[in-house]
Structure formats: C-alpha cells, structure tokens
Amino acid sequence: MSTPLFGGIEAGGTKFVCAVGTSPTTLLHESRFPTTTPAETLGRVLDFFRTIHCETPLAALGIASFGPLDLHPDSPTYGFITSTPKPGWAHTDIVGVFAREFGIPIGFDTDVNGAALGEYRWGAAQGLDTFIYLTIGTGIGGGAFVNGRLVHGLLHPEMGHIRLPRDPARDPFEGICPYHGDCLEGLCSGPALAARWGQKAETLPPDHPAWALQAEYLGQALATFICTLSPQRIILGGGVMNAPTLLPLVRTTTQKALDGYIQHPALHEEIETFIVAPGLGNHAGVLGAIALAELAWKEALHA
Numbered sequence: 695m696s697t698p699l700f701g702g703i704e705a706g707g708t709k710f711v712c713a714v715g716t717s718p719t720t721l722l723h724e725s726r727f728p729t730t731t732p733a734e735t736l737g738r739v740l741d742f743f744r745t746i747h748c749e750t751p752l753a754a755l756g757i758a759s760f761g762p763l764d765l766h767p768d769s770p771t772y773g774f775i776t777s778t779p780k781p782g783w784a785h786t787d788i789v790g791v792f793a794r795e796f797g798i799p800i801g802f803d804t805d806v807n808g809a810a811l812g813e814y815r816w817g818a819a820q821g822l823d824t825f826i827y828l829t830i831g832t833g834i835g836g837g838a839f840v841n842g843r844l845v846h847g848l849l850h851p852e853m854g855h856i857r858l859p860r861d862p863a864r865d866p867f868e869g870i871c872p873y874h875g876d877c878l879e880g881l882c883s884g885p886a887l888a889a890r891w892g893q894k895a896e897t898l899p900p901d902h903p904a905w906a907l908q909a910e911y912l913g914q915a916l917a918t919f920i921c922t923l924s925p926q927r928i929i930l931g932g933g934v935m936n937a938p939t940l941l942p943l944v945r946t947t948t949q950k951a952l953d954g955y956i957q958h959p960a961l962h963e964e965i966e967t968f969i970v971a972p973g974l975g976n977h978a979g980v981l982g983a984i985a986l987a988e989l990a991w992k993e994a995l996h997a
C-alpha cells in the first residue's frame with residue numbers, strides 16, 4: 695500500500711497556512727493566505743486542496759485553528775469556531791466546508807493542541823506521554839497532551855487566561871486582556887509587551903527590564919502548570935520566545951517560583967531539557983495540522 699497523503703491547514707488570526715505531506719521531510723506545496731472574511735479565506739483554501747486532490751487524492755485533512763472551538767463530536771456545532779472576538783468569524787463552520795467537499799476524515803483541534811501533536815510526532819516531545827506546548831505570541835495558549843492523548847474536556851484548555859499574582863505597587867500595568875486585564879495573556883503576550891513598554895516586543899533590547907519581568911510572570915505560570923498537570927516537558931513557542939535571553943531566564947524563574955518543592959532532576963540539573971524551544975521551527979503549525987490529519991485517518995481506520 696502506498697503512503698497516504700495528508701493535508702494540513704494552520705488556521706490563524708492573521709494567516710492560513712496550507713500544505714500537504716506526511717512528515718517534516720515530505721512537506722509539499724506550502725501556501726499562505728491572509729485571514730480576511732471566512733467566505734474568501736475558506737474559498738481560497740478549498741481551491742488549493744481541490745487542485746491537489748484532483749491529482750493525488752488526500753487520505754485525510756487536519757485543521758489546527760485559532761479558537762475558541764467546538765470540539766465535541768456530538769454537538770450540532772462541532773467543527774465551528776465559536777465565540778471569537780475576531781470580526782466576522784464568530785460561529786463559523788470550518789470542518790463542514792471541507793467534510794462536504796472531500797468526504798475524507800477531518801482532524802480538528804486548537805492551534806496549540808495541533809502544535810503539541812506535531813511536536814509529539816516529529817519534534818521535541820517524541821516518546822513522552824504527558825507534556826504541554828505553550829505559544830507566547832499575539833495571544834497566549836497552551837495545548838496539553840496527557841497520558842498519551844490531547845486534552846479537550848469541557849471545551850479545551852485556555853492556559854493563557856490563568857490569573858497571576860501581580861503587585862500593583864511594583865508593577866502598575868493593568869494588562870490588556872479584554873476579559874481579565876492582568877491574566878497571563880493580558881500581561882505577557884506580544885501586544886501586552888508593546889502596550890506596556892510603548893514599542894514592539896521585537897525592538898526591546900536584550901538588557902531591557904522588560905525581559906526580567908516577562909520571565910518572572912512566565913515562571914509563575916509554568917510553576918502553576920507543573921503543579922497542575924505534572925508535565926514531563928514544557929515546549930515554549932510563539933514569536934515572543936524569539937527574544938534571545940527569554941528562554942534561559944524562564945528556566946530560572948520557574949525554578950524560583952517552585953522554590954525547590956518539586957524534587958525531580960527535570961527541575962534541577964535537567965532544566966535545559968525540561969523547558970525547551972519547539973523542535974519543528976517555522977513549520978510547526980502546519981505540521982501540527984498534518985499530524986491531526988494522520989490521527990483522524992488512523993482513528994477512521996480503527997472505527
């Protein structure tokens with residue numbers, strides 16, 4: 695039997711990235727479309743896959759999307775983006791558009807759960823059974839892989855919106871989350887850094903005090919996730935993590951926040967392999983979507 699071909703869609707708030715393939719070394723036809731209206735954007739994505747599907751039929755499609763999403767297979771709105779504040783995109787059926795067109799298994803999950811699955815399959819989480827993937831970018835989100843499966847639960851985790859202790863006397867910035875103000879995303883996303891310091895995050899020099907404060911909050915957040923889920927590794931992705939000094943700082947602040955409580959080498963001499971950068975680099979998002987396609991295809995085979 696020849697290897698089945700998978701399609702992947704990384705559905706982001708600013709762009710959609712599409713590709714086909716089966717692994718990082720077989721990625722083909724990667725294309726990007728700006729996120730405009732749902733009709734226009736999904737139309738372009740459909741055209742992209744129609745052309746490919748005519749020549750080489752796809753076995754399954756995976757969609758890793760910005761959210762919130764309806765991930766309950768029994769729900770009448772399964773496969774929809776639900777209550778997003780992104781103009782025009784609330785209550786948009788995503789899965790249905792592709793399921794009706796191609797009639798193949800469709801994997802659908804959050805962008806961060808997709809990225810987590812891609813890292814598990816080919817990147818920095820191979821061989822683990824419990825880990826988290828966090829993105830620190832335009833927003834902050836976390837994908838959780840626990841006991842060998844992606845976590846959905848009630849809806850899906852929203853790790854970016856946990857509350858953090860902030861001392862207003864030391865840090866008067868009230869945060870920018872429209873729901874919570876100074877939650878993790880409200881304090882530490884790229885736009886939060888820009889609002890706090892009056893310049894884009896990527897222009898803040900490495901010795902700027904922004905990074906020590908950023909690392910302190912991220913360390914508190916990671917300590918919370920470590921205490922809650924007991925991950926075997928934490929992968930930190932997203933544009934803000936490109937700041938060169940941030941990853942080593944976060945390792946130290948996480949250790950400080952836990953204050954020696956968790957007795958495991960991962961939190962001590964093995965910290966550099968416990969809090970890590972993604973293994974899949976620039977293609978992590980779309981490879982995550984391809985990993986979702988592969989999973990949906992395998993589940994359909996065993997159904």
Ligand code: ADP
Binds near residue numbers: 706885894897
């Ligand atoms: P998205 O979250 O929209 O998918 P990214 O993960 O690329 O996109 O994150 C974009 C954010 O990352 C922006 O707010 C930008 O200011 C910030 N960013 C990009 N590069 C850097 C950098 N080198 N240092 C710090 N912040 C950065």
Ligand code: ZN
Binds near residue numbers: 855871873877878
């Ligand atoms: Zn929030």
